[in-house]
Amino acid sequence: MSLSHERSSTLFTEAQTVIPGGVNSPVRAFKGVGGKPVFFKSAKGAYVQDVDGNSLIDYVGSWGPMILGHNHPDVVSAVRDQALDGLSFGAPTALETELALKVREIFPSMELLRMVNSGTEATMSAIRLARGFTHRDKIVKFEGNYHGHSDSLLVKAGSGALTLGVPSSPGVPEALAESTITLTYNDLESVKQAFSEVGNEVACIIVEPVAGNMNCIPPVKGFLEGLREVCDEHGALLIFDEVMTGFRVSLGGAQAHYGVKPDLTTLGKIIGGGLPVGAFGGRKDVMEHLAPLGPVYQAGTLSGNPLAMAAGLATLKNLSRPGFHAELTEKAAKLLTGFKEKASEHGISLQTSQVGAMFGLFFTDQPRVDRFDQVMTCDGEFYGRFFHAMLDEGIYLAPSAFEAGFISDAHGDLEIQKTIEAADRAFQKLSM
Numbered sequence: 001m002s003l004s005h006e007r008s009s010t011l012f013t014e015a016q017t018v019i020p021g022g023v024n025s026p027v028r029a030f031k032g033v034g035g036k037p038v039f040f041k042s043a044k045g046a047y048v049q050d051v052d053g054n055s056l057i058d059y060v061g062s063w064g065p066m067i068l069g070h071n072h073p074d075v076v077s078a079v080r081d082q083a084l085d086g087l088s089f090g091a092p093t094a095l096e097t098e099l100a101l102k103v104r105e106i107f108p109s110m111e112l113l114r115m116v117n118s119g120t121e122a123t124m125s126a127i128r129l130a131r132g133f134t135h136r137d138k139i140v141k142f143e144g145n146y147h148g149h150s151d152s153l154l155v156k157a158g159s160g161a162l163t164l165g166v167p168s169s170p171g172v173p174e175a176l177a178e179s180t181i182t183l184t185y186n187d188l189e190s191v192k193q194a195f196s197e198v199g200n201e202v203a204c205i206i207v208e209p210v211a212g213n214m215n216c217i218p219p220v221k222g223f224l225e226g227l228r229e230v231c232d233e234h235g236a237l238l239i240f241d242e243v244m245t246g247f248r249v250s251l252g253g254a255q256a257h258y259g260v261k262p263d264l265t266t267l268g269k270i271i272g273g274g275l276p277v278g279a280f281g282g283r284k285d286v287m288e289h290l291a292p293l294g295p296v297y298q299a300g301t302l303s304g305n306p307l308a309m310a311a312g313l314a315t316l317k318n319l320s321r322p323g324f325h326a327e328l329t330e331k332a333a334k335l336l337t338g339f340k341e342k343a344s345e346h347g348i349s350l351q352t353s354q355v356g357a358m359f360g361l362f363f364t365d366q367p368r369v370d371r372f373d374q375v376m377t378c379d380g381e382f383y384g385r386f387f388h389a390m391l392d393e394g395i396y397l398a399p400s401a402f403e404a405g406f407i408s409d410a411h412g413d414l415e416i417q418k419t420i421e422a423a424d425r426a427f428q429k430l431s432m
């Protein structure tokens with residue numbers, strides 16, 4: 001079976017005449033898997049409909065936000081009701097406090113929090129706050145961790161833990177990149193070493209507590225705890241970037257799952273239920289440095305937008321139901337077990353990872369994939385072929401070997417069974 005993507009192809013050609021690369025975010029261009037992107041028209045539950053009339057089971061979920069499934073009726077009606085009352089005020093609303101209280105109930109480490117419009121804004125603002133609070137400029141991040149596209153964070157290190165940062169993109173000033181130290185995720189020794197040399201100049205460590213932007217890599221035992229200790233020892237702040245993991249790996253995110261408390265947390269994706277929202281928050285004494293209470297400036301015309309707050313609240317209320325995350329975890333495990341069984345039947349080496357409702361697929365012989373360099377040795381070319389074989393079967397996986405997979409409440413036994421059967425045929429085709 002091969003689906004037609006004729007209309008998508010035409011729309012992509014037209015889009016390229018007016019939008020750079022035809023897309024508003026690079027991963028959508030399918031560079032990681034080859035071919036042309038599929039243009040979507042509508043979505044409901046676990047399914048997206050493309051412009052050629054194909055119905056696809058979706059494991060991207062808008063890159064995470066759609067944990068209830070697409071177009072959940074409660075979220076849609078909350079947005080619709082709010083729209084009738086006004087789209088944006090640029091003045092305080094009760095909804096903002098209601099959502100903030102709900103977030104704090106779920107993430108008690110966020111004693112005070114502020115709403116922003118994206119994950120990028122959340123991490124960028126948290127970094128500025130950490131620098132302003134500590135009066136230090138250097139920050140530590142990990143290779144392969146993604147925290148959005150702000151200048152300080154769009155940096156990867158050259159070889160060696162303390163090599164000065166090199167910008168990952170033209171346009172990021174070298175002077176700024178030099179303040180970003182990039183270390184190896186899941187390698188606590190490299191962190192201890194770096195801090196033994198420049199620890200008293202470091203404002204913060206920012207980390208994806210489960211890495212989800214180099215496929216899905218859970219933290220090895222002791223890594224997050226170790227980061228906490230190093231930060232405490234050197235007076236640096238620990239920032240958990242839970243833009244992806246928040247409300248997904250467990251209700252209370254990675255910090256609840258692993259029992260490690262950061263100083264600051266950044267959220268995005270699910271908190272907006274599909275509308276543009278981010279948030280950052282944490283220790284009261286740190287957050288009180290933020291304007292208008294303190295000197296660290298941060299603002300936003302649309303921050304706390306009422307439609308986005310309404311969508312976020314409806315989403316969080318739904319996913320707070322007891323058993324929600326246990327069910328999602330079980331479903332993801334079932335899916336991965338099916339994938340592994342089918343891969344093995346066709347003689348294909350597949351490793352998987354999972355934390356709650358996020359998962360990873362690695363085509364590799366390595367028994368474990370814990371680090372960035374190990375991810376880079378996985379067979380990305382094979383993933384690309386697998387992606388297209390699955391797309392032909394009506395299954396939409398992430399169009400890149402470096403992204404995590406997401407499952408939603410709307411994925412039922414039927415969808416999971418169909419996906420496993422599709423994988424069986426895809427592996428059969430690819431192993432011929």
Ligand code: PLP
Nearest residue numbers: 118119120146147148243244268
């Ligand atoms: N942090 C993490 C962990 C992310 O996964 C992302 C986006 O994928 C971001 C930050 C940036 O969020 P946004 O794309 O909403 O700016």
